[in-house]
Amino acid sequence: MKKFYLTTPIYYVNNVPHVGHAYTTLAADVIARYYRFKLGKENVFFITGTDEHGANVAQAAAKHDKSPKEYADIVAPRFMEAWKLLNIRYDFFHRTTDPRHEKIVQEVLSKIYKKGYIYEGIYEGWYCIGCEKFLNITDLVDGKCPLHPTREPVFQKEKNYFLKLKELSKIILKKIKEKEYVILPLKRHNEIVNRLKQGVDDISISRAGVSWGIPVPWDPNQTIYVWIDALLFYYTSIKFLSNHNRFWPPDLQLMAKDILWFHSVIWQAILIALNEKLPKTIFAHGFFTIDGQKMSKSLGNIISPEQLVNKYGVDGARYLLLTAYEFGNDGDLSLSKFTSSYNADLANGLGNLVSRVAKLCETSGFVHEISRRSRKFNKTLATSLEKFNFDKALGYIWKSDINWGLKWLDQEINENKPWQITDKKLLYLKLNLYVENILDIAYNLQPFLPQTAEKIFKQFEEHNIKSQPPLFPRIS
Numbered sequence: 001m002k003k004f005y006l007t008t009p010i011y012y013v014n015n016v017p018h019v020g021h022a023y024t025t026l027a028a029d030v031i032a033r034y035y036r037f038k039l040g041k042e043n044v045f046f047i048t049g050t051d052e053h054g055a056n057v058a059q060a061a062a063k064h065d066k067s068p069k070e071y072a073d074i075v076a077p078r079f080m081e082a083w084k085l086l087n088i089r090y091d092f093f094h095r096t097t098d099p100r101h102e103k104i105v106q107e108v109l110s111k112i113y114k115k116g117y118i119y120e121g122i123y124e125g126w127y128c129i130g131c132e133k134f135l136n137i138t139d140l141v142d143g144k145c146p147l148h149p150t151r152e153p154v155f156q157k158e159k160n161y162f163l164k165l166k167e168l169s170k171i172i173l174k175k176i177k178e179k180e181y182v183i184l185p186l187k188r189h190n191e192i193v194n195r196l197k198q199g200v201d202d203i204s205i206s207r208a209g210v211s212w213g214i215p216v217p218w219d220p221n222q223t224i225y226v227w228i229d230a231l232l233f234y235y236t237s238i239k240f241l242s243n244h245n246r247f248w249p250p251d252l253q254l255m256a257k258d259i260l261w262f263h264s265v266i267w268q269a270i271l272i273a274l275n276e277k278l279p280k281t282i283f284a285h286g287f288f289t290i291d292g293q294k295m296s297k298s299l300g301n302i303i304s305p306e307q308l309v310n311k312y313g314v315d316g317a318r319y320l321l322l323t324a325y326e327f328g329n330d331g332d333l334s335l336s337k338f339t340s341s342y343n344a345d346l347a348n349g350l351g352n353l354v355s356r357v358a359k360l361c362e363t364s365g366f367v368h369e370i371s372r373r374s375r376k377f378n379k380t381l382a383t384s385l386e387k388f389n390f391d392k393a394l395g396y397i398w399k400s401d402i403n404w405g406l407k408w409l410d411q412e413i414n415e416n417k418p419w420q421i422t423d424k425k426l427l428y429l430k431l432n433l434y435v436e437n438i439l440d441i442a443y444n445l446q447p448f449l450p451q452t453a454e455k456i457f458k459q460f461e462e463h464n465i466k467s468q469p470p471l472f473p474r475i476s
């Protein structure tokens, strides 16, 4: 593997960034940072961005007395600011209103149309504007979209263009079986395979009544369905950025489970029709509740990335999101648990250990012989990280019983009581061991808590190690 291309979904600009967006984007950032170490930073390409077309965005813009583009121009930077705040280092922020994107989307559609994968038909059905998709009658709960119970689905009957998904789905099923691409976690793979086996219908890929979108090149009275436009986002930047062809196909695409069908079936159908290679891994994480309740505007419990960073600091927020529950499952973000985990693991755990060792070095006159050996990621940690198991990877630093990590070092110091050691040679030997272990911890923390790792390096890669203000001040 010489390159790693990964993507987050692109976020609708009808909403400002919240912790749900942050959760996926942070996970991608950790993986991107890890692969930059492993493969060299020039071999990693990490994109995120905003989804700016469709009725959903047009409605939100109208509410604010703005044109859709004006509105997108206001909201898209909010995402960039949020990612800067959380220290998320993407390589490219892409927007679907970028004319270079729009041009390639039209070219792709024309190509697929000419190859005979697109035909004209009539669509009728219930459409949820919140989801920007047609719902099956069996999806409706009391006549409403289960994800958007406050927004009435609209019955639509119109001329549309259709993609031959039924025909393509047979190829897709075969490719999944032959592991040409992987859908993770396994339970999601099973859901997708079962749904494909049940048979799928062709899907409409254009809209007659939505003006805010990219025109269908051969029929300007229709716009391209916003999902098709959005999926091609992962493709267009590769094409219009110079020297980026070598990154194709994506190695990892992350998203929440509600949009997995689009990312594991519809997306592949487009690419197969286009005769392009398929993304290698599609990973869908779960949903979360906030203190046991669904996050919603009406409950007023939407958490913004700013709120988390203001309370816990950048790396505090990163740590708490990554360890809240296993990535891939459903879980709960409990704010009271956040504070206790922060105090236990960061303030009293890592922060206390670091200040304890620094103080011992400072008061004993220890001179640190800076090691020139190159550090590596711990193998167990790297394996967990490559499986997107962030909680387990971090747990290895915090909880491992092997001669390494925080728990071990804490025990080692408590048992050996270095402050009682009078033999200078023995004491320095011990301190050297502690300092090297802390530097190893810092090395391994880099993808997860980059600022903390940097602070530790700065403090401990010195001959005369000095006490510094606490890494994680206690909070109440």
Ligand SMILES: [Zn+2]
Binding pocket: 128, 129, 130, 131, 132, 145, 146, 147, 148
């Ligand atoms: Zn919906």
